[in-house]
Amino acid sequence: MAEYTNAIEIKGITKRYDGFTLDDLSFNVPKGSIMGFVGQNGAGKTTTINTILNIIRADEGSVSVFGLDNIKDEKEIKKSIAAIFDELPFHETLNAKNLNSILKRIFDEWSSETFFNYLDRFSLPSKKKFGQFSKGMKMKLQIAAALSHNAKLLIMDEATTGLDPVVRNEILDIFLEYLQNEEHSILMSSHITSDLEKIADSVTFIDKGKLLITGYKDDVLNSHGILKCSRSDYESIDKNDIISARITEFGVEALVSDKSGCMKKYSGAVIDPAALDDIMVYYVNRNKKEWS
Amino acid sequence: MKGIIVKELFISRKRFCITAATYFTLMLMWILVKMSCLYGNIGKYAGKGADEAAKTTYYFAVFGMLVVLIGFVINNTGSDIMSRWNIYQKTLPMTSKQLVGAVYLANAVTISAAVLTHLLMTFILCAIFGIGFKAFYLEVFAAFAVIVFFFNVMSMYPFYRFRSVKKGKLAASVLLGGIYVGLYIALYFFVNSSAQKAHEEIIRLAQEMNVKISKLPVTEDKLAEEYLLRDLGKLTDTLLDFRWLFLIGAALLTAGVFFMSAKALDRPMDDTKPAKNGEKGAVS
Numbered sequence: 001m002a003e004y005t006n007a008i009e010i011k012g013i014t015k016r017y018d019g020f021t022l023d024d025l026s027f028n029v030p031k032g033s034i035m036g037f038v039g040q041n042g043a044g045k046t047t048t049i050n051t052i053l054n055i056i057r058a059d060e061g062s063v064s065v066f067g068l069d070n071i072k073d074e075k076e077i078k079k080s081i082a083a084i085f086d087e088l089p090f091h092e093t094l095n096a097k098n099l100n101s102i103l104k105r106i107f108d109e110w111s112s113e114t115f116f117n118y119l120d121r122f123s124l125p126s127k128k129k130f131g132q133f134s135k136g137m138k139m140k141l142q143i144a145a146a147l148s149h150n151a152k153l154l155i156m157d158e159a160t161t162g163l164d165p166v167v168r169n170e171i172l173d174i175f176l177e178y179l180q181n182e183e184h185s186i187l188m189s190s191h192i193t194s195d196l197e198k199i200a201d202s203v204t205f206i207d208k209g210k211l212l213i214t215g216y217k218d219d220v221l222n223s224h225g226i227l228k229c230s231r232s233d234y235e236s237i238d239k240n241d242i243i244s245a246r247i248t249e250f251g252v253e254a255l256v257s258d259k260s261g262c263m264k265k266y267s268g269a270v271i272d273p274a275a276l277d278d279i280m281v282y283y284v285n286r287n288k289k290e291w292s
Numbered sequence: 293m294k295g296i297i298v299k300e301l302f303i304s305r306k307r308f309c310i311t312a313a314t315y316f317t318l319m320l321m322w323i324l325v326k327m328s329c330l331y332g333n334i335g336k337y338a339g340k341g342a343d344e345a346a347k348t349t350y351y352f353a354v355f356g357m358l359v360v361l362i363g364f365v366i367n368n369t370g371s372d373i374m375s376r377w378n379i380y381q382k383t384l385p386m387t388s389k390q391l392v393g394a395v396y397l398a399n400a401v402t403i404s405a406a407v408l409t410h411l412l413m414t415f416i417l418c419a420i421f422g423i424g425f426k427a428f429y430l431e432v433f434a435a436f437a438v439i440v441f442f443f444n445v446m447s448m449y450p451f452y453r454f455r456s457v458k459k460g461k462l463a464a465s466v467l468l469g470g471i472y473v474g475l476y477i478a479l480y481f482f483v484n485s486s487a488q489k490a491h492e493e494i495i496r497l498a499q500e501m502n503v504k505i506s507k508l509p510v511t512e513d514k515l516a517e518e519y520l521l522r523d524l525g526k527l528t529d530t531l532l533d534f535r536w537l538f539l540i541g542a543a544l545l546t547a548g549v550f551f552m553s554a555k556a557l558d559r560p561m562d563d564t565k566p567a568k569n570g571e572k573g574a575v576s
Binding site for chain 2: 090
């Protein structure tokens with residue numbers, strides 16, 4: 001595999017369905033980083049991930065993984081990627097020992113020792129059928145399988161949804177460990193923004209199939225803020241400066257995308273830091289502009 | 293490919309155990325029937341005595357038990373869809389031809405192993421029942437293996453094509469039901485034709501011998517049975533004469549279904565109409 005800068009490069013991906021279009025999406029996942037892929041339910045995260053994995057084909061645009069075309073070099077790419085889905089994609093009659101026997105004959109770089117070490121670490125029984133596993137156990141099993149064949153790229157679709165905070169924390173620590181190797185990268189889609197705030201290096205927001213923001217997480221958080229003011233003061237604010245505003249009987253909270261600029265322009269205004277959660281909510285309401 | 297073969301075997305192991313238990317239990321039963329015949333405990337079975345009972349049991353064990361071996365056929369395409377393995381396997385470093393080929397190979401291995409085991413059991417039955425092994429048994433067993441393999445790969449194709457358990461089962465049922473109806477109609481015409489010939493022969497004999505039909509030494513039913521066996525014998529001879537043609541035809545059709553299945557597997561997951569509300573295997 002030739003040298004590459006970005007683990008994933010998405011250029012102008014468009015996918016049309018009845019009632020939904022993923023519209024001209026472009027972003028990169030730099031090598032050695034975690035990209036948090038954020039959007040509410042139905043935003044197009046799974047469609048994007050399925051396009052990267054070649055599970056579905058885009059109508060327009062291109063995807064390259066490790067600098068290779070994801071369609072022409074599909075087999076080569078798939079030796080080095082691991083996908084983790086929101087539901088366990090293994091038969092319920094199998095157990096971990098069976099899975100090891102299957103996957104070691106599929107992946108050239110499969111390590112049974114690594115797999116069983118992860119099973120021990122996650123306290124997963126090797127002879128219990130998957131049908132008897134809890135949701136947390138199923139997710140840990142997928143992660144153990146994903147990390148056992150020296151994959152350079154993990155692609156996760158809502159992997160932490162439905163898990164309790166303790167398990168989620170454990171999993172996030174595993175991912176941080178995984179990224180100690182600079183060759184490793186993660187694309188993680190989620191609408192649980194608190195997880196991404198903990199570990200993501202960069203974030204991409206999409207809503208209704210359209211790209212809203214993409215960039216380094218710290219840059220995104222530093223550039224956005226929640227401007228708080230009274231309703232009368234709100235009237236004097238240039239509406240082009242705000243993404244959307246939440247209007248209550250007590251006052252107005254508006255998301256601004258140029259925090260430092262707004263701090264200078266509206267010197268008396270209070271502008272608080274915005275969390276990824278806030279950014280998502282305000283952007284989703286950007287068309288309404290004012291909401292409550 | 294080895295990983296997929298192992299997966300197919302693991303998923304089917306419960307059914308294999310049940311089939312093996314059924315097969316060997318029934319075989320033991322037939323052997324016990326023979327022992328019972330030795331001691332004369334089975335009397336007028338089939339109206340002809342213990343030897344005939346033993347013979348009937350022998351032929352049933354040799355040919356009838358082939359049906360039990362269908363339990364060794366592998367078709368997990370439906371459960372692949374239910375478990376979402378069909379989506380996961382799209383992330384594996386394997387081509388669709390390798391995926392389908394592995395399933396076909398797993399089938400070939402299990403069906404061959406089952407038929408070879410049955411061949412071995414037949415030798416044992418020949419020794420116990422004191423009836424000689426005939427060479428045509430090999431052709432019958434080989435034909436059975438080929439037919440079962442062929443119909444199994446045909447019934448897998450709708451699952452690859454529609455990616456829906458309901459549609460796959462419906463299409464497979466229509467296919468197998470159509471074959472059953474076709475065979476039934478063919479047999480109906482055979483039986484009718486034999487009955488017609490027997491009826492004409494009985495009338496001719498009655499006129500020739502100048503007696504009433506009821507006074508003839510042979511009945512219309514017996515004649516019809518003989519004509520039917522003769523016609524089936526002729527058909528079998530014709531099929532045996534052209535067996536290489538049928539084998540080549542089956543091989544070509546299997547190859548065709550293989551490529552169609554691989555092509556269907558290669559298509560993007562959203563290339564079929566999505567499964568209806570709540571049905572597993574749908575790509576969101």
